Amino acid sequence: MIERLNLALFVVEAIAYFAIMVTLLHFRHRIGLGVFLTALGVMHFMETYLAAVFYVALPFGIVSPGSSVFFAGKLMMILMLYLKEDAATVRQPIYGLFLGNLMTVGIAWFLQLHIPVDLTGGRGADFGFLNEMGWLMIWGTALLYIDSLGIILLYEKLGRFIQRWVVLRFMLSGLALLTFDQVGFFAVLHYFVGVPLSVFWGGWLAKMLSVCIYSGLFAAYQFAVRRHGATLAQRSISDVFNDLTFRERYQDLLSRSGRDTLTGVLDRNSMELDGPQLVRDSLEREETMTVLLLDADNFKDVNDRFGHLEGDEVLKAVASQFATVLRPTDRLFRFGGEEFVVLCPRTNHAEGLLLAEHLRWQVAGTVRNLEGQPITVSIGVATLGPDSVSFNGLLAVADDRLYQAKKCGRNCVVGQNGKVAAA
Incomplete structure (x- = not known):
């Protein structure tokens, strides 16, 4: 009992x-x-x-x-x-x-x-x-x-x-x-x-x-x-500290407006907040997601030959063309310099490769420098689960595959097993 x-x-x-x-x-x-x-x-x-x-x-x-x-x-x-x-x-x-x-x-x-003093009747x-x-x-x-x-x-x-x-x-x-x-x-x-x-x-x-x-x-x-x-x-849970920290939270919100001032796409700070959360949400829902890391090929040559103002125009044009291809659920971020990241929820690796190829083809077919030469991009693709179960891990894998794409001659997409999806 x-x-x-x-x-x-x-x-x-x-x-x-x-x-x-x-x-x-x-x-x-x-x-x-x-x-x-x-x-x-x-x-x-x-x-x-x-x-x-x-x-x-x-x-x-x-x-x-x-x-x-x-x-x-x-x-x-x-x-x-x-x-x-x-x-x-x-x-x-x-x-x-x-x-x-x-x-x-x-x-x-x-x-x-x-040397303690006994004030508790022996209960020292x-x-x-x-x-x-x-x-x-x-x-x-x-x-x-x-x-x-x-x-x-x-x-x-x-x-x-x-x-x-x-x-x-x-x-x-x-x-x-x-x-x-x-x-x-x-x-x-x-x-x-x-x-x-x-x-x-x-x-x-x-x-x-x-x-x-x-x-x-x-x-x-x-x-x-x-x-x-x-x-x-x-559901809101509030206490006195909400009022005391209102100003700090308001200033923090302003400092994280979340947009890249040059291209208008989401910035790196937004990516570092949204990326890990999207990974956690995908794992909880037992859904897949894919990360694309894109880099404009030979972008330094554009800056050197035509100046940084023209380089800025090229980046804006590349980002604009990305936006015409991406789906409503995809999220585009400027990672830094001429690199961009696309987070694709509910997208498996094969679908991610197709999307990456569409992006590559769109940029190569529409964006030109001042001499009319095409601007191209190289893309590395990584998928939640097979490649990594953390956001930083996915970025690292996509970065490694982007490097492989550069070694393969640029203007191509590299996914799992080092296979070049398009060239």
């Missing part, structure tokens, strides 16, 4: 933890990502404390909710944060936790140099406990750092084999890394705290159950976002 009650409470705790943390993550653009990261971080001491001293009986063994529910949930939240943001954002809470725990150990050690500070918990937290955070890297890398590797099965990748990554974590953290608990070996299997089974619960909730969240995500995200 007690074991069943504990199991029911275990499931309720997992559902409640997921619901609260996902709500903070979902509304991060309204209330700030710091709210989610702070909530993620402040739980670490409680998780470690419970993992050291608080255990309950479940039908399949003795487990600690601190490790099996909350720490497991934190790792799955970090993977979700990566899916919503990027690896650069994920590293912030990991480094913060690690440094904070180092400070905890340092402060506990330094405070022991004091337990420095042994602080030292023990501090080192446990450092070891737990070190494991969390390894777990976080591992779960992200494994999720990406699994994408090569089961790209469209996002929830399955989510679950398999959690099962593998929490198994590793159980071995690593339990070894320290057994050595330093004396937790018996019999607890290992119960804790491992509890973590596997937690991953299954979190994966099911993740699937429900993904389904809800696909159906109602726009309405959920548009």
Whole structure:
């Protein structure tokens, strides 16, 4: 009876933890990502404390909710944060936790140099406990750092084999890394705290159950976002800080008008905001997208022979011709100099190659320099999934293929496997 009650409470705790943390993550653009990261971080001491001293009986063994529910949930939240943001954002809470725990150990050690005054009737500070918990937290955070890297890398590797099965990748990554974590953290608990070996299997089974619960909730969240995500995200959540920061946000909006002043297309700042978001949206919806990186051939010669004013006119003409070919859903950005980027949502690699060839042909057939010689472009094409699952990765692949196009004689399109689509 007690074991069943504990199991029911275990499931309720997992559902409640997921619901609260996902709500903070979902509304991060309204209330700030710091709210989610702070909530993620402040739980670490409680998780470690419970993992050291608080255990309950479940039908399949003795487990600690601190490790099996909350720490497991934190790792799955970090993977979700990566899916919503990027690896650069994920590293912030990991480094913060690690440094904070180092400070905890340092402060506990330094405070022991004091000679305290007893004002609480013998209930003085337990420095042994602080030292023990501090080192446990450092070891737990070190494991969390390894777990976080591992779960992200494994999720990406699994994408090569089961790209469209996002929830399955989510679950398999959690099962593998929490198994590793159980071995690593339990070894320290057994050595330093004396937790018996019999607890290992119960804790491992509890973590596997937690991953299954979190994966099911993740699937429900993904389904809800696909159906109602726009309405959920548009609901305003405001507080006093909105009024205090209105001027800063207004100035930031002005500074990111998003247009290139010469060609009128979207600028690089817009691309760096829109590109990663489009990749995340495409992955969430299990859709493909393609990136085209275009470069005007021999553009330096135009500037050298006819001057920079004529070079500017050529760039404007090239951008104008791109606009006549691109579809309403495509997004054209000036990447820098004579380079442009086109983001093509819901476009597979073959469709991207056809679009790139149409762009190449359009420019070559319509844009001329002052002597009537045609202006041409070289294009590298990369597609989400087969080439990379990050925006920067797609740009890097497209840039490499653009370089191949230049080596192939320019005025051509290069896609996967180094094949020249047109010349």
